Amino acid sequence: MVICKSPAELEKMHRAGLIVWGALEKMRAMVRPGISTKDLDDFAEKYAVEHHARPAFKGYRGYPGSVCTSINKEVVHGIPSASRKLREGDILSLDFGVELDGYYADAALTVPVGKVAPEREKLLRVTRESLEHAIEKVRPGNRLGDVSAAVQKWVEENGYSVVREFVGHGIGTKMHEEPQVPNYGSPGQGPRLQEGMVIAIEPMVNSGGPGVRVLDDDWTAVTADGSDSAHFEHTVAVTSKGPWILTRPKEATGPCW
Numbered sequence: 001m002v003i004c005k006s007p008a009e010l011e012k013m014h015r016a017g018l019i020v021w022g023a024l025e026k027m028r029a030m031v032r033p034g035i036s037t038k039d040l041d042d043f044a045e046k047y048a049v050e051h052h053a054r055p056a057f058k059g060y061r062g063y064p065g066s067v068c069t070s071i072n073k074e075v076v077h078g079i080p081s082a083s084r085k086l087r088e089g090d091i092l093s094l095d096f097g098v099e100l101d102g103y104y105a106d107a108a109l110t111v112p113v114g115k116v117a118p119e120r121e122k123l124l125r126v127t128r129e130s131l132e133h134a135i136e137k138v139r140p141g142n143r144l145g146d147v148s149a150a151v152q153k154w155v156e157e158n159g160y161s162v163v164r165e166f167v168g169h170g171i172g173t174k175m176h177e178e179p180q181v182p183n184y185g186s187p188g189q190g191p192r193l194q195e196g197m198v199i200a201i202e203p204m205v206n207s208g209g210p211g212v213r214v215l216d217d218d219w220t221a222v223t224a225d226g227s228d229s230a231h232f233e234h235t236v237a238v239t240s241k242g243p244w245i246l247t248r249p250k251e252a253t254g255p256c257w
């Protein structure tokens, strides 16, 4: 069942979303060669607690971190580690979520470490743009397939592939609610979007083929062919005035990350 949220509930989710956004922007600014992914995780956990929120990933199905830190061919769910130091030219996905006052928010972005190859810059841009095209479809009366298809079309037109094994999701008083939000699909298909629905849209895009496998740590998903992967995510509400990105300030304009 898809649960619609009241305006007061959306405000609560936005409060959670601003903490997620604030932590991710601070982490983005910390990213440089030599810093470890554990340093970023420690920061985010502290940031959440200082803002009276709970890092939502920590302990979720036994996940050991507060942030997912996925580098280069790692698609999602990379586990922070003190021995994993960022290197010039890497691309790093930072995925973070919190619970505040019973409501969840979830977001992610992929950032370059120092100067990166132009092909990697392009992968980041196209993946971010695929999220922006999807967000544009988040309007009452549209269908979920319109959102999914918008991601897939932009990604494939640019010669990349969308991952099938992981999907976006409804979000609210739980981190994962119905519906599932695939990054592939057909326009005009799937449930109709209604005011008060909230979905976490999270394109995972590979520069090579779409296949992934999970490492022996049981978490880290990597591309099957070793190609690069990027990941962007926002928590977005359906409103009569159009898409409301709950994981950024209301006054923000321009690129979604």
Ligand code: MF3
Pocket: 056, 057, 058, 060, 061, 063, 068, 077, 095, 096, 097, 106, 107, 108, 169, 200, 202, 233
């Ligand atoms: N953004 C991811 C998701 O929505 C984060 C979950 S990671 C986990 O599923 F560790 F919490 F599982």
Ligand code: CO
Pocket: 106, 107, 168, 169, 200, 202, 233
């Ligand atoms: Co998510």
